Amino acid sequence: MELINPELLRLVPGESIEAMYSRNPGDQGEIGFFVRSVTRISHHNGDLAIRQRGGLIKYDDVFLVLTMIEVEGEQTEFFDIWWNYRAPGMPDHFRKMTQQETLTVSFYTETGKEFSIETDNSFRKFFSYLPGVIDQAEPWTEVDFDRALRGFCAQSYPKENLWEMIIHKTEMVELQGAPVQGIDSYPGVIPEELKPFYDYLPTQGHSIKIIPSTFEEKALDGDPEEFLFPAPVKTVLRCGIRWAKGYPVAPIPFIPGHGLAVPPDDTEY
Numbered sequence: 001m002e003l004i005n006p007e008l009l010r011l012v013p014g015e016s017i018e019a020m021y022s023r024n025p026g027d028q029g030e031i032g033f034f035v036r037s038v039t040r041i042s043h044h045n046g047d048l049a050i051r052q053r054g055g056l057i058k059y060d061d062v063f064l065v066l067t068m069i070e071v072e073g074e075q076t077e078f079f080d081i082w083w084n085y086r087a088p089g090m091p092d093h094f095r096k097m098t099q100q101e102t103l104t105v106s107f108y109t110e111t112g113k114e115f116s117i118e119t120d121n122s123f124r125k126f127f128s129y130l131p132g133v134i135d136q137a138e139p140w141t142e143v144d145f146d147r148a149l150r151g152f153c154a155q156s157y158p159k160e161n162l163w164e165m166i167i168h169k170t171e172m173v174e175l176q177g178a179p180v181q182g183i184d185s186y187p188g189v190i191p192e193e194l195k196p197f198y199d200y201l202p203t204q205g206h207s208i209k210i211i212p213s214t215f216e217e218k219a220l221d222g223d224p225e226e227f228l229f230p231a232p233v234k235t236v237l238r239c240g241i242r243w244a245k246g247y248p249v250a251p252i253p254f255i256p257g258h259g260l261a262v263p264p265d266d267t268e269y
Helices: 090-099 124-134 142-156 159-165 192-197 213-221 233-239
Strands: 016-021 030-036 049-059 062-072 076-083 102-109 112-120 198-201 205-212 229-232 242-244 247-250
Touching: 016 076, 016 090, 030 062, 030 076, 030 090, 049 112, 049 124, 049 142, 049 198, 062 124, 062 142, 062 159, 076 090, 076 159, 090 124, 142 159, 192 198, 192 205, 192 247, 205 213, 205 233, 213 242, 213 247, 229 233, 233 247
Parallel strands: 030 102, 205 247
Antiparallel strands: 016 030, 049 062, 062 076, 102 112, 198 205, 205 229, 242 247
């Protein structure tokens, strides 16, 4: 189990990472968040408010685990930390996150660590849920993960958009022991031709992968797989589809930096 020394860590502006560290020599390691502000966040009498939010994103058959914190002080800043469950030692980090009652966030400047704030770890249930879902997916490599992460971030940044997009699962459902959903559990009828494009996403529910009509021409000229986005089954069935290279195309608006614009009431879990 590799531990870092927080006092020796150096970060570039806007960088945020998770890592295992030890508070005191001989102590058992714990997970901490280490961030460096772009705006130079100041700590005046402990008046900073920290909010936590996390989401599980499936992109190109790779699961991207995202944790974010919003720091509210004189200015508000967002920090995103991405987790690759398939990376060496990462399952142990996930396990630690299910056990820790607190989470320490350390803030850095160009000269090193400036101050730390200890918060409640509201990610515990979220991380206890993740392995049961991710273990059912096909393995991926570090290269696959990096490619998926770059692809998703290119569509979803800036960080303010990410914060609005993701849903902290512990705020939405009780995760421990939550059953894994699939096409057989969908309460309605999915046409046979759309079943190969069905997917269940923990953050989006029962979905059909479609090509937004905005990208139809690009999909015809290139690889349609690169332009597939999950939409609620209800939305797809209501708006109708046409086919391009054997892939469903739907007239669902796509908002750069946000994704598909679909009615929230169409989401089904």
